[in-house]
Amino acid sequence: MRFCSADEAAALVTSGSTVVVDGSGGGVNEPMAILEALETRFLATGSPTGLCVVHVSGMGSGHGDGIDRFAHEGMVKRVIGGHWGWAQGMQELASDNLIEAYCLPQGTISHLLRVAAAHGPGVISHIGLNTFVDPRLDGGRLNDAAKDDIVQLVNLSGKDWIFTPVFPLDVAIIRGTTADENGNITMEGEGLLAETLATAQAVRNNGGLVLAQVRNRVAAGRLVADQVRVPGVLVDAIVVDPTQRLSTATDRDPYLEGRERLGELTIDPMEFGVRKVIARRAARELAPGDVVNLGFGMPDGVAAVLAERGQESSVTFTVEQGHIGGVPAGGSDFGMARNADASVTADQQFDWYDGGGVDTAVLSFAEVDARGNVNVGRFGRRVPGVGGFINISQGSKKVVFVGTFVAGGDYELDGAGGIAVPLDGKQKFVQQVEQVSFSGERATTVGQPVVYVSERAVFELQADGPVLVEIAPGLDLERDILAHMGFRPRIADALRTMDAALFHRAEQALATAGAAPTAKGGDR
Template sequence: MTKILTASEAAALVPSGATILIDGSGGGVNEPTAVLQALEECFAQTQRPTGLTVLHVSGMGDGKGGGIDLLAHEGMVARVIGGHWGWSSRMQEMAFAEKIQAYCLPQGTLSHLLRDIAAGRPGVVSHVGLGTFVDPRHGGGRLNESAVDDLVEVVELGGREWLFTKAFPIDVSVIRATTGDTDGNLVMDGEGLLAETLSAAQAARNSGGIVIAQVRNLVDAGTLDPRRVRVPGILVDAVVIDPNQRLSAATADDPYLTGALRAPATSHIPMPLSVRKVIARRAALEVRSQDVINLGFGMPDGVASVLAEEGLGDQVTFTVEQGHIGGVPAGGSDFGMAVNPAASIDAGHQFDWYDGGGLDVTVLSFAQVDAAGNVNVGRFGGRAPGVGGFINISQGTQRVVFVGTFVATRDAYELGGEKAIGLPSGGSNKFVEEVEQISFSAERAHETSQSVIYVTERAVFELRPDGLTLTEIAPGIDVEADVLTHMDFRPKVAADLRQMDARSYFTPPMGLTLAPQTQKGAVDE
């Protein structure tokens, strides 16, 4: 019996009520678009399948109706469990309208859950998420009132508290590769990351489910080098060929992002002077020589550009939660891929490393910070982008640098003039009395002795044992008028309040050097 099916034939295999895993990453990276489009068309024509539980480990979509938004139809989906929702606005709208049960769990936890489902284990036991909205005492990962099921429990093992995320059967896994043979063996040489492809296939097969694989190319059985096969054919039920398969929503193909070619050394084009660069420069001051680093999506990736401009990029090792080690992380909707990595591994193994304390420092964005030092990135202002790998990354490193503008505003900043920085007059406060949702727990940070700072264009704060403390301000600004009056609470002010480095606010390179790394050690859980 042939495994080669059309996308429509494969979509017809998905039964109503199924739990369906869609593997891939945000921005259309590794996204099985043809199969998702066929599922949407099947529902439009037959009103089946209905009542699906959709599971996606990373973000899934392109922000323009792709990804899991293709399944965002009332009646088609009953429940969504995702690590990141930021690319799927239509599914977010269904969650806010209480038309689905909506959950957000840490990306690394969901990545590991697939391995536990495949192995027949009861679920994931982890310290990741304690004290955050994933903790049942703070919501259990629920995004709306319709989410009535308990997916996470607090358990005690060895005299310590852990979060237990329960395993459940996966009826269908939809995965993607570059080339498949007629027996269903899959290679991923033309993909930008490995994601959870193998674990996703194993989890479905050992749940008694089916595996649908989308590929760009088809070859005869027995012609693939077995050393290149990432998913063996015994796990695959259907192979769908999409010759138009793209590397991502933004990029059709790029041999530098797939690792087929190594990008030549080129002169770095500096970031233009902007408030984003000012913040990235201050964050870069927290980096030490030989650090292993994770940079979050958006503003944090400016740190890589700053270090390159200063000639320091080769003194650190960047990593990406999707599995890359070394090289330069890609930005925008190509986030999750990297140019010239030293190694690319399965995402689950990367999260093993992160959760155990392998990172030296991480730079992550914030949407809200409260008086206790808690951070929110998952739900604010009528949006619920979720957390992705944020909780794994922020809880798994000893040094955390949160970055963001001091207030939310579209007004312009004046930089590099007679005054180092001219501030906009408007903006809504991001330093609030209490965050809407806890993505990073200050209480947990105190327990594990993490070093935590919060960097903005006009002020720097530090999490100290006695609370959030203002430690630095930009040159020429007034503490009361420009900082404290734009906060919903009054933080402590350090007795030795310092001025931020004035070089950050002007165009020329700063002439930075990196301090040597101190003694490494695993996170004290």
């Protein structure tokens, strides 16, 4: 079978199979038609059951699509995912211990597919050491139902490594743009190259089935060889969906697809507020010429504030999904970029990231503890997972974590340089994080510079944990900072006041780096 309906493709998936779904969050590169057909089949017939679902990146838009198409009791036995944030239904099954739930770094799963294609034993990496992925902590488990050890600690040449063994792969569900009659597939209308080729090679070489979804069908011989991303010899069935969108939010966009460049790329200014203050301060940690990764959410603002200053070309932005240069897209289009200089596959990008290719990463924090550990992946019943966070944070030469000082801290500012903080809000600086997504101990051991930026205070990681180095102008150290922390940090002898220009609606007289010393440095 080559070309078929989505229902016919879904019928090829048998109970107990390990199914690898390629794509990214927000519906980017998501094979929606095949996933919907699989869900429809299960709801109508009760089959297939007991699946193991593997997804590298986040999948879906948070509205029942993506990996949530599998979020039915009995349909899935185990999920190994890099990011769970878009799949609310699957998180509920995990929290209720109705599935075996695991989370591994996005780059680890990406590399695992490539290794599986070559029949290698598994992935050996420093990524994940001293985090919840480490077998000495949680081993990547997200719930009590996840009892098997899917990672191991090994020592080679006197160093500790995490070894992730390969496992059988039965079905690949991938997406491209155009397929010819011989099954060759191009990706000219996709927002990223993802792990599409690696996924098809891994499953095919393990005797499995490769199911592909495309928008267009053309005659044999119509495609040029250097455009083909997945050779037809790897593909078993192809579903044509002419309604296929670039993402959930965007139907078509030649600039996000990388087929055209904008002569002048403009970035909308951020609305003035707490998030803009944080983005401004974080941007000061970047140096001209830096290769930069901006994480999902609040870090997006760094690109916007650099653009307002006319400095967006002073650094090179990159995205873990494979783009280098240009400006990363935000929101549910995250993972794509406009005016990228180059686009590589995600496994290639993670090779570069894991080896230190990023100079400075700007990433969000949800919790920071007394040892400098950061949690972004687990909060009670919410288990959004880490995505590429561990690869990026451990691989980058320097990390800048950004977030509001307390949860729900996105309050109004007067725009005149001052800041009046509310007296409530759940603590984000806690004694111990719920999950170690980033290890402060490992960062200090390897000498990695780490900065934590909020609108009220800035901390730098030292051997004894986060050290308070800056506070916002006009704040009282005890009342506005320390009283809202779950631990008492060491306070720098030369405590500085954050530049008041950061808090003006118009960022006037902005210093080039850091902040000015304050006369209140002895206030403890």
